Amino acid sequence: LGVMSKATARLTLDKLVKRAQDTLDSYDESWETIQQHQNNGIADRMDERKKGNGKRQTRVQVHSGRMDRLEEALKKEVRKMNTLKDELTQWVQVNGKSDVSRRETTELLIKQLVDTTHSFHKQFREGKFKKYSKEGLEMASQPTILDSTSEWVAQCLRQLRELSEKVEAEATAAKSR
Numbered sequence: 001l002g003v004m005s006k007a008t009a010r011l012t013l014d015k016l017v018k019r020a021q022d023t024l025d026s027y028d029e030s031w032e033t034i035q036q037h038q039n040n041g042i043a044d045r046m047d048e049r050k051k052g053n054g055k056r057q058t059r060v061q062v063h064s065g066r067m068d069r070l071e072e073a074l075k076k077e078v079r080k081m082n083t084l085k086d087e088l089t090q091w092v093q094v095n096g097k098s099d100v101s102r103r104e105t106t107e108l109l110i111k112q113l114v115d116t117t118h119s120f121h122k123q124f125r126e127g128k129f130k131k132y133s134k135e136g137l138e139m140a141s142q143p144t145i146l147d148s149t150s151e152w153v154a155q156c157l158r159q160l161r162e163l164s165e166k167v168e169a170e171a172t173a174a175k176s177r
Helices: 006-051 056-095 100-127 134-141 145-176
Strands: none
Touching: 006 056, 006 100, 056 100
């Protein structure tokens, strides 16, 4: 940014702040979209599991491709935030001494950008595992709620069949008497 007049410095800061706020808004929208798609993806997979195995694999793959595009858009916003953070930091270093009130608000915005990028990286590390990594394989081998539910349903069906057979046998025995 270099040395510039006070008016030019303020205009530059206003543009940077506007871009930073727009980027944060765009990031929030992308994050909400990803959360909605993850929730819908869980529902889609449950629906497909109920219907049968025919289309289940294709549906999950489509969902996965859409999620990859959304995650890339989110990463793009994080890269923009890092660039804006650097530009704002540079503005504070060059012009912050002469414009104390703007320096404080700019530093708060920088902190917000840093916090957002840190939370993104934390969420990304926690939620993203490669399919064949140790963590991914361990997660895949652990039973899920759907697995335990289907086991319970299968057990109930077995008990009902046994009960039905017992009642039929008693009914047959009662008729023959």
